[in-house]
Amino acid sequence: KQWYQRRVRGLPNLSTMPEFSLHPSTWTCLVTGANRGLGFEFIRQCVEATHTSGGSALYICCCRSPSTATELKQLISDNENDKIMFKVLQLDVTNTKQREDV
Numbered sequence: 001k002q003w004y005q006r007r008v009r010g011l012p013n014l015s016t017m018p019e020f021s022l023h024p025s026t027w028t029c030l031v032t033g034a035n036r037g038l039g040f041e042f043i044r045q046c047v048e049a050t051h052t053s054g055g056s057a058l059y060i061c062c063c064r065s066p067s068t069a070t071e072l073k074q075l076i077s078d079n080e081n082d083k084i085m086f087k088v089l090q091l092d093v094t095n096t097k098q099r100e101d102v
Helices: 002-008 037-053 070-079 096-101
Strands: 027-032 057-063 084-090
Touching: 027 037, 037 057, 037 070, 037 084, 057 070, 070 084
Parallel strands: 027 057, 057 084
Antiparallel strands: none
16 A cells, blocks of 8 residues: 555645536546557456446546547547546557546
């Protein structure tokens, strides 16, 4: 637990940001490489599980080029509602500035 507390210290609390008005039981999932491969499949299965459970979630989908993430855009279009929310961010994990911005 101490490691976790040190690790998240200084990170923004998304639930206090205006664009993220979340119910307290909403869970947040940040996935890198969300536009294809394992990252996309992970998001897809999590969205399916959220529908099945009736829960709510915020998916922060990070990819190098959000403008070309057509499958991700389709997944978002088909599933975004008042209980399942998405935020797509540009992130190249090798770019220090982008990592800090995210």
